[in-house]
Amino acid sequence: MGGPSQQVDVLLVKLGSTPGLRRADEQLTAALVRAGARVAAVESARPRDVRTLMLTDLQWARAARRAAQRQLESMERLPHATLYSTTTAALLWPLPGAIRFDAPAAANRPGRHGLWQRTLERRRLRQASLLLPWSEGGLAEACAAVPGCADRALVLSAPIELACETSGEQPQSPAERDIAAITYASNPSKKGFDRVLAAWRRVRRAGERLVVVGIGRVELSAAGFEVPDVDVELTGSIAGPELRGLLRRARVFICAPRREDYGLVQLEALAEGCLLVTSPAPGPYVALAMAHELDPRLVSEDLGAALREALDKPVTDYRARAAQLLEPYGQVTFDRLVAEQLLPRLLRG
Numbered sequence: 001m002g003g004p005s006q007q008v009d010v011l012l013v014k015l016g017s018t019p020g021l022r023r024a025d026e027q028l029t030a031a032l033v034r035a036g037a038r039v040a041a042v043e044s045a046r047p048r049d050v051r052t053l054m055l056t057d058l059q060w061a062r063a064a065r066r067a068a069q070r071q072l073e074s075m076e077r078l079p080h081a082t083l084y085s086t087t088t089a090a091l092l093w094p095l096p097g098a099i100r101f102d103a104p105a106a107a108n109r110p111g112r113h114g115l116w117q118r119t120l121e122r123r124r125l126r127q128a129s130l131l132l133p134w135s136e137g138g139l140a141e142a143c144a145a146v147p148g149c150a151d152r153a154l155v156l157s158a159p160i161e162l163a164c165e166t167s168g169e170q171p172q173s174p175a176e177r178d179i180a181a182i183t184y185a186s187n188p189s190k191k192g193f194d195r196v197l198a199a200w201r202r203v204r205r206a207g208e209r210l211v212v213v214g215i216g217r218v219e220l221s222a223a224g225f226e227v228p229d230v231d232v233e234l235t236g237s238i239a240g241p242e243l244r245g246l247l248r249r250a251r252v253f254i255c256a257p258r259r260e261d262y263g264l265v266q267l268e269a270l271a272e273g274c275l276l277v278t279s280p281a282p283g284p285y286v287a288l289a290m291a292h293e294l295d296p297r298l299v300s301e302d303l304g305a306a307l308r309e310a311l312d313k314p315v316t317d318y319r320a321r322a323a324q325l326l327e328p329y330g331q332v333t334f335d336r337l338v339a340e341q342l343l344p345r346l347l348r349g
Contacts (some may be wrong), residue, residue, distance in 0.1 A: 009037040010346060011079040011097075013068045015089040016043045017060055018186065019214070020264045023240050024134075024158040025085050027334070028100070031159075035339035040079065042067045044089065053113040057088050057105070064089035081129070081346040090124045091117065098130035098346060100156065103138050103261035103284055106145035122146055130345055132156045134262050137284025154341055157286070159334035160267050161244070162326060174251055179211050180204075180311060182250040182274070184265045186214030186237070188225050192256035195279065197228060199254070199303035204231060208311075210254075211246060213238055247272035252310045254278070256303055260285035267329060270322045275310045279303055290325050294318055 010032055014025040022043075029041045044067045047059035064084070072078070072094060082097030084090035090099045104125070105117040125131065125146040131153040133139040143149050181200065185193040193212070200210050209231055216236035217227050228234070235246070243265075247253065253269035256279040260266075266276055266287035276291040277298045292299045295315050300306040327333070 006038060007077055008040045008075065008079040009081065009343075010039045011068070011071060011082045012039060012041040013064055013071075013082065013084045013089050013093075013097075014041060014043040015060060015064055015086045016046075017086075017088075019237065019240070020158070020262075021085065024264070027159050027331075028085075028156075028338070031331075031335050031338040032343060034335060035343045037343055040071055040075075042071045053109060054115060054117070057091070057109070057114075057117050060088050061091040065092040065094055069094050083132075083346065087121050087124060088117070090128070091120050093124070096127050096129065098132060099124065099128045100132035100134075101138060101142070102134040102158075104142045104145060107141040107283065108259060108261055118145070125149055128152065130154065132342070133284075134158055135284040135286050137286070138262070141284060154337075154345065156337060156342060157329050157334070158262065158264050159331045160264070160271050160326065160329050162271055162330040163323065174314065177249050177251045177273075178209075179246065179250040180208035181252040181254045181277075181307065182211045182213065182246060182269070183254050184214045185212050185220070188215060188220060188223050190258055192258050192279070192281075193220075193225060195256035195303060196254055197226075197232070199256070199307060200232070201229075203304040203308050209233060211235065211250065213243055213246060244268065244272060247274055250274050251314075252277050252307060254303065254307055257281045257283075257285070259283040260288070263287045266291075267326065271326055273319045273322075275314055275318055277303065277306045277310050290322070293325070294322055 012029055016022045029039055032039045044063035047063050050056055082095050084097055084099050087099055087101045087104055105114045105121045109117050122145055125142055131149055133155055134157055136155055139153050139155060183196050185191050211233045213235045216234055221227055247269050253274040254277040260281045260283045263285050270276055278291055279301050295318060297309045298306045
C-alpha cells in the first residue's frame, strides 16, 4: 500500500455505502496490490440519514470528495491514477479519474430521485479516463446516457469466491441444509421483501424457516414494513463470511427485486449451492439469465409456486451447472483481468 511519502500508483476512493460495495472495493484493492500496484484506498465517512435519494446522494458525494481531498493533501505527489468506486463517489471529484460502477444514476435514479445526479453524472462519464462497469448491462445503461462511452470501458465484474478456488468448507448437499430459504433485504422496498414475505406465507410448510439477512427488526419497522412471524428469522447486517456460512446451509435463495443493479448476493448464493428463485426484474441483473438457464420454473412472478418447485422438485444437476456458469466470475479470472488489462490502462491513462 502507498503512503504519503511514496509515489502512489492508484488512489481508490471508496464509497462503502453498502456491504456489497465494501466487499467489492476490498477485493479490487487486494487484486491491485497482488498485481504489483502501490495503492492508497480511502473510504468515505458515512453521512447522517436524510429523507430523499437526492439528498442521500449529495451527502455521500460530499463525503467521498472530503475523503479524496484529505488523502491528496497528505501526498507529496499526485497518484498516477485515481479510481472512484461508483458514479456517486465521482460526482464532486477533486481530481478526474476512472469510475467503477454497478449501474449509473441515469438508470437507477429515475424521475425526481435523480434530478441533479443524472446531469452531473453524464459530465463525469464523458470526462472519466476509464469506465469500469460491473457488467455488460451496466455498460449499456451508461452508453444510453453517454453514447460512445464503450470506447473507454472495461467490464470488471465483482468477483465471488468459488468452491474450486478455496480450501475452506464446500457447499453442503441438500440433505444437510437446515434452512429452507434465505433472502437479502438491506433495502426492503427495492429488494421486494414484501413480495418475498407474501409468497413465503402462502406456501411455507410446518418446520420450514426463512432467514432474512441484511436488516434487523428495528430497521425493518422504521422502513414501514411489518416485522415477520416466528418462522422468519432476521439476522441484521452481517459480515461476508457469516453470510456465506448461512448461504451454505440454505436450500433456496429467494428474491423479488423491483430493480437489480447487479445481484452480487444472488451470485454468492449460487456459488454456495443455493437454488435461485427470483422474479424477473429490470436492470443489469447478472444472475437472472443464469437462473433462467439453470431452471426456468424458478424464474416467475408467482414466487410461491416457484419456491415450492425448488424445495419439492429440485433439478438434480442444478448446482454443478451453476458452478460452470460462475467460473468467469471467480477470483482467478478477476486477478488476471486486473493485472493484464486494468492496471496497465490505469497507469497509461
